């Protein structure tokens with residue numbers, strides 16, 4: 001079953017202000033926000049809105065966050081499923097989950113579907129591989145293509161997808177009328193990291209002096225290669241460290257210790273992966 005994140009009150013709380021940096025991506029995705037807010041306007045003009053956009057970029061850079069914020073900005077429901085959720089050991093489950101997801105979306109339109117890790121189902125087809133094992137995945141992908149082709153471009157459903165492996169995707173997914181927009185989500189540079197720190201320091205009580213601005217500036221210089229998810233992690237770890245030592249505000253040294261800890265974690269992850 002698709003997760004409807006905002007089932008409570010049909011409102012997504014996340015908006016663009018929660019997404020630091022990514023100015024170009026936000027601008028590109030704004031077209032969908034405007035459409036979802038006023039679909040009639042587009043219909044009247046006879047404009048066909050793209051059905052979907054593929055967001056690609058490294059892990060933890062804010063693809064899911066941006067998709068959710070798009071729903072928040074437009075004030076529409078957000079339905080999300082991960083590519084791996086479609087993969088089950090039982091034959092036929094993947095395609096039927098795709099069908100259910102789109103049926104649910106049509107009944108809730110205007111709304112956004114977000115398919116995380118689309119590469120799990122969207123890999124290039126017909127490359128041999130394991131006989132049998134791949135059929136289910138191919139059937140799931142085919143069902144996704146059928147669903148994307150099956151709804152009119154002005155039906156009020158926008159399909160966003162996220163991947164960090166755009167290179168392995170089946171070209172059929174990228175044809176016109178499917179994911180015909182591509183949005184690149186770059187890893188943050190130093191000023192991007194500074195903005196992300198500012199967002200995540202928002203709810204943290206930082207010692208002043210030096211204050212949030214100064215901590216964001218200093219720590220952004222200390223974290224090359226960190227994605228937004230790593231920075232969120234640093235801010236939370238720093239608060240935990242300060243809590244453990246019974247401080248009443250988080251100090252720069254706590255952030256330094258948190259950075260070391262997160263770097264340690266990243267190194268371990270890379271060791272496991274390589």
Ligand code: ATP
Pocket residue numbers: 018019020021022057058059060061062063064065066116117162163164196199227228229230232
């Ligand atoms: P994956 O490829 O692993 O699915 P993703 O690109 O979808 O990752 P998110 O799940 O959106 O990444 O990011 C994880 C968390 O990291 C977010 O919930 C948020 O707390 C933080 N984060 C990432 N990027 C940003 C950003 N640009 N601004 C603010 N917070 C961010």
